[in-house]
Amino acid sequence: MGARPSRRQMTEARRLALTKLPPELLVQVLSHVPPRALVTRCRPVCRAWRDLVDGPSIWLLQLARDRSAEGRALYALAQRCPADGNRHEEFPFCALARFCLRAPFSRNLIHNSCGEQGFRGWEVEHGGNGWAVEKNLTLVPGAPSQTCFVTSFExxxxxQLVDLVKEGVWQELLDSGQIEICVADWWGARENCGCIYRLRVRLLDEYENEVVKFSASPNPVLQWTERSCRQVSHVFTNFGKGIRYVSFEQYGRDTRSWVGHYGALVTHSSVRVRIRLS
Known part of the structure; x- marks a missing residue:
């Protein structure tokens, strides 16, 4: 009886068998591999596999398997609005690969939305005693952390500047006229002190010039009123071509000029991108 082949020999045999497949069949096989494994495990195998992973065919097949209404609409858009082939400096492969890897349609593009990582990801300007991070006074539904940012007496x-292309949305898709950008923010006040809150969200081009904006200036919360959280939201649609960034900007203070952190509380900020189905 011959020696039993080692695991390494068996792996090499399977790899050789796959490399003998015609390219069109190999694309079909590789399209069933999860995106992260495609890049980290399959791409380094050989030059032919690298070229396949770097190209659009495998990723289009992965998009085609999502039979939801949004999935079908996205697949149609991906065919109608193909990426121009330019590769982002952080990613050596195509825009469709970035999209499948980053999954920008299934997550909040604001990082550290509740202050669970301190002020990481935010450009902060402190007034009075500055910003602080505290536990929520009331439950915020759907928040990844029940913590919030708190303002002061000035x-x-x-x-936070969101780079939509870096997050995985290719430019031609943004320019298609079929994309919506949904923004939302939760804010509130302490029961014993009133506050003022402002929100401004701007869509910027690649040079960070403003193209369109949304501003919210709710009425100030008065002292000794209910301390419930409130949500502000807006959907950008039909915003034209050339959008690259979302600038998400929050402002707040208290109404009593008290030393400490008695101003507006903000949390669970979000920027989400989706296909317009209607």
Whole structure:
């Protein structure tokens, strides 16, 4: 009896068998591999596999398997609005691969939305005693963390710049006229002190010039009123071509000029991208 082949020999045999497949069949096989494994495990195998993973065919097949209404609409758009082939400096492969890897339609593109990582990801300007991070006074539904940012007795502001292309949305898709950008923010006040809150969200081009904006200036919350959280939201649609960034900007302060952190509380900020189905 011959020696039993080792696991390494068996793996090499399977690899050789796959490399003998015609390219069109190999594309079909590789399209069933999860995106992360395609890049980290399959792409380094050989030059032919690398070229397949770097190209659009495998990724289009992966998109085609999503039979939801949004999935079908996305697949149609991907065929109608193909990426131009330019590769982002952080990704050596095509825009469709970035989209499948980053999955921008299934997540919030704001990082550290509740302050669970301190001020990481935010450009912060402190007024009064500055911003602080505290536990929520009331439950915020759907928040990844029940914590919030709190302002002080002078205007405090913070901003996060979302690079939509870096997050995985290719430029031709953004320019298709079929994309909506949904923004939302939760805010509130302490029961014993009133507050003022402002939100401004701007869509910017590649040079960070403003193209369109949304502003919210709710009425100030008065002292000794209910301390419930409120949500502000807006959907950008039909915003034209050339959008690259979302600038998400929050402002807040208290109404009593008290030392400490008694101003507006903000949390669970979100920027989400979706296909317009109607």
């Amino acid at each position: 205007w405090c502001s913070k901003r």
